[in-house]
Amino acid sequence: MESSREYPNFPIPGVGAVVLREVEGRTEVLLIRRGSEPMAGGWSLPGGAIELGETVSEACVRETLEETGLMVQPLAEVEIIDIIYRDAMGRVQYHYVVVDILCRVVGGQLLSGTDASDVAWADVRQVSELGDFALTPRACTVIRKALIMNEDLK
Template sequence: LVKRAHPPIQGHWSIPGGVLEIGELLREAAVREAREETGLIVEPGELLGVFDRILRDEDQRVQYHYVLIDFLCRKVGGELLAASDAAEVRWFT
């Protein structure tokens, strides 16, 4: 997991991820985001699920609406190191 270094979920632990670039395949984005945030080179496998995450302000107005697409990934290279948008990176069981 990565501890987010910037808003909107700064300080929270989450699965590495980010914005899909135009023309980028989902699995390519998973590989890129893992490398950018953790220093790891991964091979995406099974699709684990598709989830919504809606963040609201104190008046319950929607501020962010994320669609999260999670893959089970296998490490194939690299070294675990916080980078880019991550304040920390750590393995959890």
């Protein structure tokens, strides 16, 4: 049984990549500006739907490469979360179950592609629910959790 991404028959499994790097004593996180719904025009973590026959790690690597031009190595699962958007009538318009993965860059060149209209490295101190890189509260929480995990992996 096939399901549409908009008004799906069941939740769609997806991945999010929390890609961190150290630059001149500060930590940066990789962000994309979404080119399509949900959240078109907003900043978020790279990611997308898992394809049939693909592992979570494989999807994370593929989606990050497609959206940012960067090849990543998945390191650890950060969190699993439901992302549910309802329309004005309360119907489920989008429902994703997303596995967020802490990653590091292993190659490639930064450029926006596929579903991303822009891509940027953002100082984690600038990432919040307000400002230039306004993110959802969920994304901010995931990034904070990934920062702690990243310290433990050093």
